[in-house]
Amino acid sequence: MLLSSGYAANTRLSIRNFKAIFVVCRSMAPVDDYGIELEYKRVTDMDMAPRACIACGFGGVIRRSYKFIDRQDLGTPFVKRILRHERVLWECKKCGKQFTISNPRVPFDSGYTDDVKKYVSMRVLEKGDSMHRVASDLLSLHNITIKMQTIHAWINECRARDGDEKRKQVEPAIIEHSGALSLDATFKTVHVKKNDRMTTKVVRS
Numbered sequence: 001m002l003l004s005s006g007y008a009a010n011t012r013l014s015i016r017n018f019k020a021i022f023v024v025c026r027s028m029a030p031v032d033d034y035g036i037e038l039e040y041k042r043v044t045d046m047d048m049a050p051r052a053c054i055a056c057g058f059g060g061v062i063r064r065s066y067k068f069i070d071r072q073d074l075g076t077p078f079v080k081r082i083l084r085h086e087r088v089l090w091e092c093k094k095c096g097k098q099f100t101i102s103n104p105r106v107p108f109d110s111g112y113t114d115d116v117k118k119y120v121s122m123r124v125l126e127k128g129d130s131m132h133r134v135a136s137d138l139l140s141l142h143n144i145t146i147k148m149q150t151i152h153a154w155i156n157e158c159r160a161r162d163g164d165e166k167r168k169q170v171e172p173a174i175i176e177h178s179g180a181l182s183l184d185a186t187f188k189t190v191h192v193k194k195n196d197r198m199t200t201k202v203v204r205s
Helices: 003-028 113-128 131-140 147-170
Strands: 035-044 061-073 079-092 180-183 186-189
Touching: 061 113, 113 131, 113 147, 131 147
Parallel strands: 035 079
Antiparallel strands: 061 079, 180 186
């Protein structure tokens, strides 16, 4: 009986210690100005360093400088997720050419991840939700601030792309006719006799 009570007391103490450690760890997490926890996912160009200069092809390339670019990602009502991209400026040791590379893990021309774009197009184009409703849900449910102009641009881009694909599927293929008629797998040249031409006269009443 004493062993059971001692084991239970140690278990309760361990649970309290775990909760205290969890609270401390949560308090150490970075937060924004509104007290929302910030969660970073880091991507760096150092993981895919170029093997040669893009200008002269020389194999000696060094890292000259870098900068961090943050892109908003889908979060939760209590966690704001950010994709932090370390963009590296490379320099050739031989010709001095400075350049950056295109990292396929991050979008190049947007302040948002591809998942955010897919979420917006799914809500608007597939579910039929209004753009204002989507923008409101992104802020309240995913901690993403976005302008209506950005959503409009994405939707117009998706619609234009879908329209081009549909036109490619609908447009008939243009086939040049050689003047031969295929009957029972036999090709014969078609000639119209002069006597076979019919002339229709229109008589006005």
